[in-house]
Amino acid sequence: MSIDFTRNYFELFDLPQKFRLDILRMSEVWRNIQNQIHPDKHVNGSQYEKRLAMQWATYVNEGLVTLRDPVSRARYLLSLHGFDTHEETDTRMPADFLMEQMSWHEAVYDAFHNKNINMLNELFNQLREVIAAGESKLGQLIDDEGNYSAAVTEVRKLCFLQSFSQDITQSIERLEQ
Amino acid sequence: MAYSDKVLEHYENPRNVGSFDKDETGVATGMVGAPACGDVMKLQIKVNDKGIIEDARFKTYGCGSAIASSSLVTEWVKGKTLDEAMTIRNTQIAEELALPPVKIHCSILAEDAIKAAIEDYRIKNESLPQVSAE
Numbered sequence: 001m002s003i004d005f006t007r008n009y010f011e012l013f014d015l016p017q018k019f020r021l022d023i024l025r026m027s028e029v030w031r032n033i034q035n036q037i038h039p040d041k042h043v044n045g046s047q048y049e050k051r052l053a054m055q056w057a058t059y060v061n062e063g064l065v066t067l068r069d070p071v072s073r074a075r076y077l078l079s080l081h082g083f084d085t086h087e088e089t090d091t092r093m094p095a096d097f098l099m100e101q102m103s104w105h106e107a108v109y110d111a112f113h114n115k116n117i118n119m120l121n122e123l124f125n126q127l128r129e130v131i132a133a134g135e136s137k138l139g140q141l142i143d144d145e146g147n148y149s150a151a152v153t154e155v156r157k158l159c160f161l162q163s164f165s166q167d168i169t170q171s172i173e174r175l176e177q
Numbered sequence: 178m179a180y181s182d183k184v185l186e187h188y189e190n191p192r193n194v195g196s197f198d199k200d201e202t203g204v205a206t207g208m209v210g211a212p213a214c215g216d217v218m219k220l221q222i223k224v225n226d227k228g229i230i231e232d233a234r235f236k237t238y239g240c241g242s243a244i245a246s247s248s249l250v251t252e253w254v255k256g257k258t259l260d261e262a263m264t265i266r267n268t269q270i271a272e273e274l275a276l277p278p279v280k281i282h283c284s285i286l287a288e289d290a291i292k293a294a295i296e297d298y299r300i301k302n303e304s305l306p307q308v309s310a311e
Binding site for chain 2: 095098099156
């Protein structure tokens with residue numbers, strides 16, 4: 001495979017520019033490329049060739065990491081369509097969503113202080129379901145409807161849910177210590 | 178990462194934690210969130226009939242800097258008019274708490290929470306008949 005940094009990550013892995021993705025196929029293509037550009041193959045190459053192979057390997061790895069995670073894949077796809085999710089700067093979210101987040105946090109706080117690991121596990125499982133539903137909605141919004149502005153909101157919601165699921169995991173780990 | 182003394186002070190002794198009844202006269206609520214870190218902030222103000230914020234409450238789920246930023250602004254807004262409270266900038270919050278660059282978004286969250294609460298107050302009250310101050 002020839003080196004071309006102008007190809008986006010989907011083109012790089014020869015995949016359709018869609019949210020719903022054949023992860024197995026992507027991993028296969030990734031492995032093939034990595035085999036071709038492994039630094040060991042360039043031991044006798046020039047400094048320039050070695051450096052280029054290194055940069056290409058980095059680019060390909062970034063592509064894999066970006067496309068593997070559903071939220072980062074959606075964020076990347078939206079950026080290709082000219083939509084920014086403004087996760088650092090825009091603090092406005094639907095009020096009912098934020099209210100729901102508040103009550104989830106309260107439930108986790110209570111469960112943690114009551115050392116109720118079962119409750120935390122249950123909340124974690126509920127959250128996983130909500131996240132899974134959000135990810136499937138992303139597929140619908142991006143691939144089926146091309147409704148990118150609604151997909152931006154969905155990505156932003158999933159950011160909260162992902163970081164919240166890390167909070168619950170940490171609470172469980174701290175209680176289990 | 179080490180927190181500044183001022184952040185720790187607010188974090189350990191947060192001011193004005195809690196809630197007002199959102200339907201009480203003069204109470205307005207601002208809710209905001211930062212997708213990048215998952216922090217959620219609720220800030221409430223209680224405005225008297227002279228248009229002065231006489232009390233404030235907050236509830237924040239987030240890191241120490243987010244809690245300190247919201248605690249600080251609840252102190253700052255008390256005694257201010259709505260227009261004065263609108264002028265609070267995140268840079269002032271960040272400076273007061275000596276927030277590092279990676280925590281600037283916590284101060285943005287607090288500024289936006291105040292603005293959202295004031296906006297909520299104005300929306301709630303614009304439908305009321307205007308009374309001229311004699």
